[in-house]
Amino acid sequence: MNLIIDIGNTVAKVALFEGVTLVNVIYDSNQSLDCLENICVEYAIEKGIVATVIDLNECVSERLSKLSVPLLWLGKDTPLPVINLYETPETLGYDRMAAVVAANEQFPDKDILVIDAGTCITYEFIDSQGQYHGGNISPGLQMRFKALHQFTGRLPLVTPLGRSLPLGKDTETAIRAGVRKGIEYEISGYITAMKHKYPELLVFLTGGDDFSFDTNVKSVIFADRFLVLKGLNRILNYNNGRI
Structure with a gap:
């Protein structure tokens, strides 16, 4: 399953895809991404992509660095x-x-x-x-x-x-x-x-x-x-x- 992390100017969107099929979309703070831990427990994620239009703070950067799946940074x-x-x-x-x-x-x-x-x-x-x-x-x-x-x-x-x-x-x-x-x-x-x-x-x-x-x-x-x-x-x- 693919993990898509879309960090925008006002909100972050985290999506799960099975192949090309959208499974779920979760909206979260672009300053915390609190949802990541639960998502990784609930779904069998194989790989992910991170795209951001803002500079990430220390909290978000740390959460992303702790993910156990390979991430493509766009x-x-x-x-x-x-x-x-x-x-x-x-x-x-x-x-x-x-x-x-x-x-x-x-x-x-x-x-x-x-x-x-x-x-x-x-x-x-x-x-x-x-x-x-x-x-x-x-x-x-x-x-x-x-x-x-x-x-x-x-x-x-x-x-x-x-x-x-x-x-x-x-x-x-x-x-x-x-x-x-x-x-x-x-x-x-x-x-x-x-x-x-x-x-x-x-x-x-x-x-x-x-x-x-x-x-x-x-x-x-x-x-x-x-x-x-x-x-x-x-x-x-x-x-x-x-x-």
Whole structure:
């Protein structure tokens, strides 16, 4: 069984795979990873992969070092099952690459746009030849709400939950609608522009934030919350001779 450890900006996700089948996903603190000990007792783990976008503290580093299974640490020199055309692979977030790897595994002969809506919103493109061309990074949902509050004198800190209107009727609803609609229109714009260049484009949506899309391209959107985990599992299998 494969152990997938995905340490993000806000939370850590620990997943178990049997071959390519996702067995379980556990959410834990990215500052402690308390769940690791019990997981190793409960499951017969053969190998694992660690991917992190943050610097690990002493507690997490110690827990990982005590694991009795071989760990692959995902980095710029890790062999990948796709062609990476990114000019600075050392600065490429593992989650961005893992997401396109997973999408490519499902549709290896298709042009694919992967949209990951988490702390940031990323847009990644991999072509039908398995070549990852790169992508763009944009502020995520919570980041936009916080920016409007922190970089202005009087605007309040608004949450995504609450009264939602097409056009705001007060400051709170104006901010909520502005942020949510801004993201919707941004995503819709990316899809429309990419489909103009790649008419058979497939679009994957993943990440921790939920969005309601009102576009004419719904039929080409595949929603998969665990796309990054699946990509990390594929990279682990690829490095162990099991493509």
